[in-house]
Amino acid sequence: MQELIKNVAKAKSMDFDSLVTCRDGQIETVTMAQKKGVGITALAFGKGEGVGPHAASGDALIYIHHGTATVKIGDNTVEASKGQIVVMPANVPHQVTAKEDMKMLLIVVKEE
Secondary structure (H helix, E strand, O other): OOOOOOOOOOOOOOOHHHOOOOOOOOEEEEEEEEOOOEEEEEEEEOOOOEEEEEOOOOEEEEEEEEOEEEEEEOOEEEEEEOOOEEEEOOOOOEEEEEOOOEEEEEEEEOOO
16 A cells, blocks of 8 residues: 555654654645645744745645744734644745744645
């Protein structure tokens, strides 16, 4: 059978913080799923690091696990902190920048 979710232990609880580590000047990622209709990735950003601007072909949801991020979506800018989510609509340019060391979960959902 094909492995659908990878790079994480199966059938046991895990600490999200063990997946990725914040490092100065770096972004660390662990891809847990990358299929035609969905992508799931854990990311850790050192303070000031970011991705974008870019546009994705699917809706992207980020969940901030630790820290604070500035998220620019089109002409709007929002801040998101620990425990908050932000949805970035498909085909709209966006970028995410860590205001401090930050960890997040990214889920991208696309049409198949």
